[in-house]
Amino acid sequence: MMEGYKETKIGILPKDWGVVKQVEVATFFNGRAYKLSEWETEGIPVIRLQNLTGSGKEYYYSNLQLPEHQYCCRGDLLYMWSATFGPVWWFGEKAIFHYHIWKIEHNQEKLDRAFHYYLLDDVTRRMKNESHGSTMMHVTKGGMEKLLIQLPPLPEQQKIADILSTVDAKIEVIDQQITETQDLKKGLMQRLLIKGIGHTEFKDSALGEIPVDWEVVSTDIIGEITSSKRVHKADYTNKGIPFFRGKEITQLAKGKKLNSTVYIKESKFQEFREKYGAPEAGDVLITAVGTIGSIYLVKENDEFYFKDGNLMWIRKITNKLDKSFLMHYFRSNIFQNSIDIVSSGSSQKALTIVKFKRLFVPIPNIVEQQKIAEILTSIYEKLEVLSEKKATYQELKKGLMQQLLTGKVRVTV
Known part of the structure; x- marks a missing residue:
């Protein structure tokens, strides 16, 4: 054991650190459960889990007179303990917190509440890992x-x-930059992919109003739309040619690194490629089952096989279409909404080749397509840079917590 450290019930810590039960330095207050008859349309807002996680912005209200400890104010530390777990700061107005939330008050002479926030964050992460899930x-x-x-x-x-x-x-700054860039991307896609660049005259089409010199064509004629030979689990190996399913394509489409990959033997890959072909640079892959509509434009040096039924494959794309422009259009809300509509109508949503061929694509002249694609690609690249930057800081924070919260690295005051 290093000099200056001691063995404790929760591991090796610096000798001048204590170990206490949380109740000795902090008080956890229960929230209150409410009957439907107690909800109001105005009064004191009632914080529920969705208000803290961001999944719901609407509040219920109450005019009940409660003990002071059942109200929370700006800067209070709360803890979500049901379905969603973890500490969170409350920065809103005076409010009531629901049953699935605790408010925490501290003995400020012994426990700094910001430090306690990070302790609780670390404790929650470890409990989630130990329970193998959230x-x-x-x-x-x-x-x-x-x-x-x-x-x-x-x-x-x-x-x-x-x-x-x-x-x-x-x-938080990076998150704000990501949000702003995503909003910019959404606005640019909506404008550029429908109104184009610098047009003043428009016409009606199957896609709505578009520039007069644009065409609208059915996806049926933009290229060869097919799938691929099904790969059976017996052909899976631990190394060889990467075997991409819908899961992997969705990860790639989001700019993420693959968490896991399965493989097929190179001999099996060569057999399938000779018989059925394999994706090449410039081909487009679209997830068709489960998560529908994830788009991936195959790049140079990509080499993989994929499973029939999970993905659609567009190859031999017409030279009237810039492939990057086509990818951006496929990723747009305009096209994704169309995919969602044609995929519905059965017990399990699925995008079949027949359904896909009912959709439409706008075709500006090739120069304008390239300009639009260049603008949108720059936005996507910025988002990728920001996402990588955020991941770097998240890893930094994780490492710092492991070192600082255990005293492995001491800080001078």
Whole structure:
């Protein structure tokens, strides 16, 4: 054991750090459950889980007179303990918190609340990992109160929280940049893919109003639309040619690195390629089952085979279409909404070749297509850079938490 450290019930920690039950330094207050008859259309807002996670912006209200500890105010630390788990700051107006939320108050002479936020964040992550998922069935108020936590000297707590909050602030800035860029992308796609660049005269078409010199054609004639020979699990191997299913294409379409890949023998790949062909640079792949409408434009040096039924394959694309322009149009809300409409109508949504051929594509002149594609590609590239930057800071934060919250790296005050 390193000099200056000691063995504790929660691991090796610096000698001047304490170990306490959370209840000794923090108080967890239960929220209140409500009857439908108690909801109002105005009054004090009631915070529910969806209001904290961002999945719901609508609030219920209450005019009940409650004990003061059942209200929360700007800057209070809350903890979500049902379905969604973890600490969160409340920065809204005075509100009531629902039953599935705890409010936490601190002994400020012993525990810095910002430091406690990061401790709870780390505790939650570890509990999720131990339960092999996001559902933690045994999180109770009593259990959280008895949970042992490390307690550095207060000035060190504050310094640790300052460091981690600086990284969080950077991540928030990047999130804002991503949101702004996504909004820009959405607006540009809506305008460029329907109105084009610099047009003043328009005409009606199957896609609505478009520039007079644009064409609208059926997807039936933009290229050869097919699928591929089905690969059976018996042909899977641990190495060889990557075998991409809908899952992998969806990850690639989102600009993510593949989490997992299965393979087929190179001999089997060569057999299928000779008989049925294999995707080449410039071909477009579209997920057709499960997650429908993820688009991937095959790049140079991509070499893989894929499963029949999960993906559609567009090859030998007409030279009237710039492939990058086509990819952007396929990714647009305009086209995705059309895919959603034709895919519906059965017990399981699916995009078949027959259904796909009912759709339409606008065709500006090739120069305008290339200009539009260049603009939109630059936006996508910016989003990829921002996403990578965010991932880098998230990894930095994860590493800092592992080092700072355990005292492996000490901070000077």
